[in-house]
Amino acid sequence: NSKLRHVEKDVLIPQIMRDRAKELCSDKVQAFTKCCQETGVLMVVKCRQENTALKDCLVGYYSDPSFYEECKAEYLKQREEYRATGIKRKRKKLTPNM
DSSP: OOOOOHHIIIIIHHHHHHHHHHHHTHHHHHHHHHHHHHHGGGHHHHTHHHHHHHHHHHHHHHTOHHHHHHHHHHHHHHHHHHHHHOOOOOOOOOOOOO
16 A cells, blocks of 8 residues: 555655755765864855755755655655564664764
8 A cells, every 4th residue: 555644745755855865965965064164153154155055956856756756665665664574664864974
Protein backbone atom coordinates (compact mmCIF):
# COMPACT_ATOMS: atom_id res chain seq x y z
CA ASN A 1 0.00 0.00 0.00
CA SER A 2 1.71 3.21 -1.16
CA LYS A 3 -0.99 5.68 -0.09
CA LEU A 4 0.60 8.48 1.90
CA ARG A 5 -0.79 10.14 4.99
CA HIS A 6 -0.64 13.92 5.41
CA VAL A 7 2.28 13.69 7.87
CA GLU A 8 4.23 11.50 5.45
CA LYS A 9 3.75 13.91 2.52
CA ASP A 10 4.27 17.11 4.45
CA VAL A 11 6.79 16.14 7.14
CA LEU A 12 8.58 12.81 6.70
CA ILE A 13 9.38 12.93 2.97
CA PRO A 14 10.45 16.62 3.11
CA GLN A 15 12.78 15.68 6.00
CA ILE A 16 14.45 13.05 3.79
CA MET A 17 14.67 15.67 1.03
CA ARG A 18 16.36 18.17 3.38
CA ASP A 19 18.83 15.58 4.66
CA ARG A 20 19.74 14.36 1.18
CA ALA A 21 19.96 17.89 -0.25
CA LYS A 22 22.35 18.88 2.56
CA GLU A 23 24.52 15.88 1.68
CA LEU A 24 24.43 16.71 -2.04
CA CYS A 25 25.22 20.39 -1.34
CA SER A 26 27.83 19.56 1.30
CA ASP A 27 30.58 21.60 -0.39
CA LYS A 28 28.39 24.71 -0.18
CA VAL A 29 27.35 23.89 3.40
CA GLN A 30 31.04 23.65 4.33
CA ALA A 31 31.94 26.89 2.54
CA PHE A 32 29.13 28.78 4.31
CA THR A 33 30.00 27.25 7.70
CA LYS A 34 33.68 28.09 7.27
CA CYS A 35 32.87 31.68 6.26
CA CYS A 36 30.61 32.10 9.31
CA GLN A 37 33.23 30.71 11.67
CA GLU A 38 35.92 32.99 10.27
CA THR A 39 33.73 36.10 10.15
CA GLY A 40 31.75 36.07 13.39
CA VAL A 41 29.18 38.84 13.84
CA LEU A 42 29.55 40.25 10.35
CA MET A 43 28.61 36.94 8.71
CA VAL A 44 25.28 38.33 7.42
CA VAL A 45 27.18 40.81 5.25
CA LYS A 46 30.44 38.98 4.55
CA CYS A 47 29.03 35.51 3.78
CA ARG A 48 26.23 36.63 1.45
CA GLN A 49 27.79 34.94 -1.59
CA GLU A 50 28.25 31.59 0.20
CA ASN A 51 24.73 31.83 1.64
CA THR A 52 23.23 32.49 -1.81
CA ALA A 53 25.13 29.56 -3.35
CA LEU A 54 23.91 27.27 -0.55
CA LYS A 55 20.29 28.43 -0.86
CA ASP A 56 20.36 28.04 -4.66
CA CYS A 57 21.71 24.49 -4.33
CA LEU A 58 19.14 23.45 -1.72
CA VAL A 59 16.17 25.09 -3.45
CA GLY A 60 17.23 23.44 -6.70
CA TYR A 61 16.75 20.05 -5.08
CA TYR A 62 13.60 21.01 -3.12
CA SER A 63 11.86 22.16 -6.29
CA ASP A 64 12.88 19.17 -8.45
CA PRO A 65 9.91 16.79 -8.90
CA SER A 66 12.17 13.84 -9.74
CA PHE A 67 14.17 14.42 -6.53
CA TYR A 68 10.87 14.39 -4.60
CA GLU A 69 9.95 11.08 -6.25
CA GLU A 70 13.37 9.59 -5.36
CA CYS A 71 12.94 10.62 -1.73
CA LYS A 72 9.36 9.36 -1.69
CA ALA A 73 10.55 5.97 -3.01
CA GLU A 74 13.25 5.90 -0.32
CA TYR A 75 10.65 6.68 2.35
CA LEU A 76 8.26 3.98 1.07
CA LYS A 77 11.10 1.44 1.12
CA GLN A 78 11.94 2.36 4.73
CA ARG A 79 8.26 2.17 5.66
CA GLU A 80 7.93 -1.25 4.03
CA GLU A 81 11.01 -2.54 5.87
CA TYR A 82 9.63 -1.23 9.17
CA ARG A 83 6.24 -2.83 8.58
CA ALA A 84 7.89 -6.15 7.71
CA THR A 85 10.41 -6.22 10.56
CA GLY A 86 9.10 -3.83 13.21
CA ILE A 87 12.63 -2.40 13.41
CA LYS A 88 12.84 1.34 12.84
CA ARG A 89 15.84 2.39 10.79
CA LYS A 90 17.81 5.17 12.44
CA ARG A 91 18.35 8.29 10.39
CA LYS A 92 21.98 9.19 9.99
CA LYS A 93 23.05 12.33 11.72
CA LEU A 94 24.95 14.66 9.47
CA THR A 95 28.23 15.78 10.94
CA PRO A 96 30.18 18.58 9.32
CA ASN A 97 33.61 17.60 8.02
CA MET A 98 35.90 20.11 9.63
